Amino acid sequence: MELPFSESYKIKMIEPLKRSTREQREAWMKEAKYNLFKLKSDKVFIDLLTDSGTGAMSDRQWAAIMTGDESYAGARSFHELKDTVKRIMGFDYFLPTHQGRAAENVLFSVMVKEGDIVPGNSHFDTTKGHIEFRKATAVDCTIDEAFDTTLNHPFKGNLDLEKLEKVYKGYPKEKISCCIVTVTCNSSGGQPVSIQNMKDVYALSKKYGIPVMYDSARFAENAYFIKLREEAYKDWTIKEIVAEMYKYADYATMSSKKDGLVNMGGFIGFKDEETYRKACTFNIMFEGFVTYGGMAGRDMAALAVGLDEATEFDYLETRIKQVEYLGEKLREYGVPIQYPIGGHAIFVDANKILPNVPKEQFRAQTLGVELYLEGGIRGVEIGAILADRDPVTRENRYPKLELLRLAIPRRVYTNNHMDYIAAALKNVYDRRDQIKAGLEITWEAPIMRHFTVELKKA
Ligand code: F0G
Numbered sequence: 001m002e003l004p005f006s007e008s009y010k011i012k013m014i015e016p017l018k019r020s021t022r023e024q025r026e027a028w029m030k031e032a033k034y035n036l037f038k039l040k041s042d043k044v045f046i047d048l049l050t051d052s053g054t055g056a057m058s059d060r061q062w063a064a065i066m067t068g069d070e071s072y073a074g075a076r077s078f079h080e081l082k083d084t085v086k087r088i089m090g091f092d093y094f095l096p097t098h099q100g101r102a103a104e105n106v107l108f109s110v111m112v113k114e115g116d117i118v119p120g121n122s123h124f125d126t127t128k129g130h131i132e133f134r135k136a137t138a139v140d141c142t143i144d145e146a147f148d149t150t151l152n153h154p155f156k157g158n159l160d161l162e163k164l165e166k167v168y169k170g171y172p173k174e175k176i177s178c179c180i181v182t183v184t185c186n187s188s189g190g191q192p193v194s195i196q197n198m199k200d201v202y203a204l205s206k207k208y209g210i211p212v213m214y215d216s217a218r219f220a221e222n223a224y225f226i227k228l229r230e231e232a233y234k235d236w237t238i239k240e241i242v243a244e245m246y247k248y249a250d251y252a253t254m255s256s257k258k259d260g261l262v263n264m265g266g267f268i269g270f271k272d273e274e275t276y277r278k279a280c281t282f283n284i285m286f287e288g289f290v291t292y293g294g295m296a297g298r299d300m301a302a303l304a305v306g307l308d309e310a311t312e313f314d315y316l317e318t319r320i321k322q323v324e325y326l327g328e329k330l331r332e333y334g335v336p337i338q339y340p341i342g343g344h345a346i347f348v349d350a351n352k353i354l355p356n357v358p359k360e361q362f363r364a365q366t367l368g369v370e371l372y373l374e375g376g377i378r379g380v381e382i383g384a385i386l387a388d389r390d391p392v393t394r395e396n397r398y399p400k401l402e403l404l405r406l407a408i409p410r411r412v413y414t415n416n417h418m419d420y421i422a423a424a425l426k427n428v429y430d431r432r433d434q435i436k437a438g439l440e441i442t443w444e445a446p447i448m449r450h451f452t453v454e455l456k457k458a
Contacts, residue, residue, distance in 0.1 A: 100255025190342025
């Protein structure tokens with residue numbers, strides 16, 4: 001008999017989960033104004049809100065915590081981390097920050113000016129937020145294939161070179177801050193970018209004198225997909241692939257809360273000294289001195305270990321196979337999700353499940369609320385609420401896709417939990433025709449409204 005796949009780690013510490021009744025959940029959801037971000041975590045049974053900072057650290061990482069160096073300047077833990085980033089990604093210059101958006105804030109303070117254009121592949125919401133906050137414009141150049149959830153394209157995170165060149169031709173070089181390549185592309189479904197596309201984007205950008213920046217939150221998962229799907233790299237190690245990926249980037253921002261395998265942290269990588277020097281001033285102002293940037297020494301030590309673990313094939317295989325396991329169950333149950341299955345999450349197609357709910361009543365958010373009521377599972381809306389209003393017209397933006405993201409924390413849940421999630425979603429799917437009304441906004445913030453929005457039943 002062929003031996004089945006099994007996890008590449010065992011569990012040394014556990015945390016109890018609390019069950020609840022549907023009646024309790026109905027009351028809690030109403031109290032939380034139908035915003036899943038407002039629920040207390042002990043009211044959630046399986047938390048798939050995000051894979052960011054929610055992973056489990058390894059015994060080696062916890063050991064590193066105990067030996068972290070808390071010196072204000074020049075800490076050994078800083079140098080361990082800086083050397084690890086150089087070894088894995090190849091950046092000569094490095095600044096720690098407290099998380100990914102802080103890295104964006106520091107780097108964009110140097111690079112993005114009012115009136116600038118910033119092309120990329122479906123910029124993440126904080127990235128877009130930092131661009132729009134500076135009165136610059138993010139232009140989405142993702143390939144069209146990414147927007148068809150049923151299409152099986154191996155690299156739906158890729159940038160469309162024609163769209164990108166149109167931007168490069170349409171504006172003077174001084175107006176284009178940089179091109180952002182998000183690996184993997186969260187907003188288009190955790191979809192990877194191929195090395196070929198990275199090479200092409202870099203070559204085109206160099207031709208027009210534009211720097212390239214990688215939003216690196218899930219760079220290791222991206223490398224895993226390259227190994228599996230891009231023929232030329234099938235025999236390369238993950239670390240070799242990562243090194244190759246970063247040959248085609250001038251800068252990187254990192255949210256270490258994902259593929260850094262830590263609960264908090266971020267950094268910026270630079271190839272040129274000049275930008276690094278300018279960024280140091282902003283880092284000191286916003287984050288902390290250049291050798292800690294908002295991170296404790298022990299956390300930098302754990303991150304150095306985490307980056308090494310996240311770029312090991314066995315870890316990535318366990319991780320991505322679990323996401324795939326859930327996706328395959330849902331496929332079996334006929335629940336429409338985005339294909340191919342992405343790296344960190346399942347993206348459920350709410351437009352297909354709830355076409356009877358008017359799009360103005362937020363289909364993906366409605367589906368998220370239903371899934372919580374059904375099984376105490378918390379996902380997150382990637383749809384019109386997240387897309388926010390147009391900064392100029394203030395009209396609601398309705399993206400092509402209304403998705404409910406079920407993000408899987410790293411090394412946290414078992415496949416029994418995946419079975420439970422799939423069954424709960426199947427139950428919602430089976431009664432989809434009875435769900436005809438969605439939600440209405442009663443209060444929203446002027447920017448990044450999804451975190452704090454308040455809703456009521458329509
Ligand atoms: N870039 C990407 C692609 C991200 O997914 C995130 C965060 C960030 C940047 C910002 O990093 O949270 O450390 O400040 N994504 C989380 C998520 C919040 O749930 O997908 P951060």
